[in-house]
Amino acid sequence: MKRSISKTASTCWLVCCVSLAVCGQALAMGDSTTKTPTCPKGQAWDSKAKSCVSQQSQLSDPDLAHYAYALAKAKRYDEALTVLDLLKNPDTAEALNYRGYATRKLGRTEEGIGYYLRAVDLDPRYSLVREYLGEAYVIQGRLDLAQQQLQAIEGLCGRGCEEYRDLSGAIRHSEKL
Structure with a gap:
């Protein structure tokens, strides 16, 4: 009986050690979804x-x-x-986009749009800024302009990318209101 308990305890200890080692390696590697x-x-x-x-x-x-x-x-x-x-x-596309996002979320939509437009001028292929610009247009009820941004995003990354799905959803949601 003692031998059976000892063997079980040893097996559990080994499983725990291996699990911790594997989990530690996985955590150390990180992934593309790691947030700041x-x-x-x-x-x-x-x-x-x-x-x-x-x-x-x-x-x-x-x-x-x-x-x-x-x-x-x-x-x-x-x-x-x-x-x-x-x-x-x-004055980088990324910094202007983030400034536009924070500004828009503070309720200053028109000011946010100004930052987004400057970011688009710097990098017309930056799909995230186009998504946020489109969302700002949705807030303003300018679905025609939001749709233009959606078409631009489709040309950049297709209908399967997150930016397309998010803006498309925002447009659909606003049309139901």
Whole structure:
């Protein structure tokens, strides 16, 4: 009986160790859906240090932009705009898109559209900005302009991409109201 319990315990221990090792490797590898963590106010995520650091540190523009977007997605729109103000080069399609997103979510739709249009001018193939621009047009009831953005997205990534599905859904939902 002791031998049976000992063997069972050994087997359980081995299974636990292997499971932990496999899970640890999977977590270390990450995946494409890994989100940028959010930090306390006044700090930003440093992808190199893998920790929150002072926003006044020498973070790269891409780190600041991605962090601002993570804040906006966490509904911390004012903080996102503050982080975007720290960019050395705020006139990139990505930064303008994130600024437009946070601004629109604060209820300043027309101002957000201005940022989106500047982003489209810089990178007409940036499908995410076209989705957000289309959503802003839906908010304004300008379904004709939203439909134009949907057609542009279809030309960029087809009907199966997330941007197409999201904007198409927003248009359909608004037509039911």
